[in-house]
Amino acid sequence: MPKEFGYLINGKWETGEKKREIKSPYNGEVAGVINIPAKERALEAIGYAEEAFRKFRSSPSHERRRILRDIADGLEKRKEEFARILVLEGGKPLKTARVEAGRGVATFSAAADEAGRFGEGGLVPMDLTPGTEGMFGMARRFPLGVVAGISPFNFPLNLVAHKVAPAAASGNVMVLKPASQTPLSALMLGEVAVEAGLPAGVLNILPLPGGDIEPVLEDGRIRKISFTGSDEIGWELMKKFSKKKVTLELGGNAATIIDEDPPDAAFAAARNAWGAFYQAGQSCISVQRMYVHEKAFDGFLERFVEETRKLRTGDPILEDTDVGPVIDTGAADRIMEWIEEAVESGGKILTGGERDGNIIQPTVLVDVPPACRVVREEVFGPVVCAERYSDFDDVLAKVNDSRYGLQAGIFTKDIKKAFKAYSTLEVGGVIVNDYPSFRVENMPYGGVKDSGVGREGLRYAIEEMTELKLLAVNLDY
Secondary structure, three states: OOOEEOEEEOOEEEOOOEEEEEEOOOOOOEEEEEEEOOHHHHHHHHHHHHHHHHHHOOOOHHHHHHHHHHHHHHHHHOHHHHHHHHHHHHOOOHHHHHHHHHHHHHHHHHHHHHHHHOOOOEEOOOOOOOOOOOEEEEEEEEEOOEEEEEOOOOOOOHHHHHHHHHHHHOOOEEEEEOOOOOOHHHHHHHHHHHHOOOOOOOEEEOOOOHHHHHHHHHOOOEEEEEEEOOHHHHHHHHHHOOOOEEEEEOOOOEEEEEOOOOOOHHHHHHHHHHHHHHHHHOOOOOEEEEEEEOOOHHHHHHHHHHHHHHOOEOOOOOOOOOEOOOOOHHHHHHHHHHHHHHHHOOOEEEEOOOEEOOEEOOEEEEOOOOOOHHHHOOOOOOEEEEEEEOOHHHHHHHHHOOOEEOEEEEEOOOHHHHHHHHHHOOOOEEEEOOOOOOOOOOOOEOOEEOOEEOOEOHHHHHHHOEEEEEEEEEOOO
C-alpha cells in the first residue's frame, strides 16, 4: 500500500478532507497519497510560524547548528529511502536520485556550519567628517521572520533543502509549499526535521495546489518569498508582492562554448552529453545550446553523438538507467512539438527525436534556425542544439542573445578567453572547462535577465533572508 502523508503545521502531522494521489510519470503507479490543508488551516500555519519566530530568532547558534547536523544525519540514515521516493514521485533515475539525496545531506551539513557563523558583523568607520570622531559603528544581519518557500518538481529534495536549511540557520521560520507533482520527499524531510528536534512552527509544510498558495503569500505576516520555478509565475509574484523581499530562481537556456582546441575533447563531449540529458534535461542549467568552433565541429559532434547514444533510457528504478521520463504527458507533448517545429524549419536530427510514453530519447539537433523555440526558449527536456562559430566575440554575443542568463560553460586552454567570457557573458555564473550544469551547495547560484533575481547557496541565501542593521554609538557622550 502506498504511504499516506499528512501535512505539517506547528510540529504536528494533520490530515484533511481532501486527499490526492501522487503518481509516477513513468508508469502511473501511485507513489503516495497526500492530505491537502483547507485554506483556513493554511493561514493558521502562518500564525504558528510567527509565534515560533519570536523564540527561534534568539536561539543560540550552537542549538541551530546541532539541529541542522541532526537533520543531515537523519537524511543520511534514510538516504536510500529518499532516493527511491524521488524515483517514484518524479521519475528521476535511481543513480541520480541517490546523488540528490547525498546533496541534501551536504546542504544541511553546510548550513550547520553557516549557523555557527551567522551573526558575525563588521565594523563601520564613522569618523569620515569633522565632529564624528567619537562615533563607533557596526553592522550585522538579523532574520526577517516568516519566509514562504515554493519549490519545483525537478529537484524536490535538495531545492527544498536550499530553502529550509538557510532559513533555519539564520533564525528564520518557513511555510513551505512543495511542488504539486513531487511533494512526497519534502514531507519525508519534514519527518526528519521533527525527529531532529526542530521546534514546532519553525517549518510548516503545506502541499497545496499551486493556485491555493496565493492567500498565504498575500498575508502581511509573510516577510519574504523564495520561489524556484517558471519565469512566468516568478515575475508575476515579484510584481504582485513588490513590498515583500522576493528571491526568484527561474528558468535558463544554458550554453556551452567549445573552443577550437579544448583541453580534452573526449571529456568535453562526455561531460556535455551528461549535462544536456541528466534529469531528462529538466534542469534550468542543463546544456541546451552548444557553440562549437568550426575547426573542431565535425570531430566534436561525432564524439558528442556517440556519448549521447551511450545513455540508457527506460525504467528509472533500474540501476543502469541514465534518462527517465519527463514529468508528465503535457511536457512530453510540448517537447516533441518543439522538436518537430525545428525539423520543419530546416533543422536536422543527428540522434534521438523519438518518444515512448513520457520518455523522449536524448535528441541532438543541428542547423536549427535561431528563431525556433528549441533555441530561443527553455526546452526543459532532453534536447540540445549545436551550432558552428568562427569568431570568439561573435559567439559570446550569440550566448548573450537570450532572455535568460543563469549559467554558461566554456572549454578552452586560453585563459584570456576564459576571463573574457567571465566579464562579457550576461549570466550569474561562468564555468570554465566543465559544463554549465555544475553546481555545489555553497556557491552563489542565480541568474540575471529572465533567469531571476537574488542568489541561493547557503551563505548567499541567508543574506537574502536577513536584513542588515546598523548600530551607531556616540562614545564621547
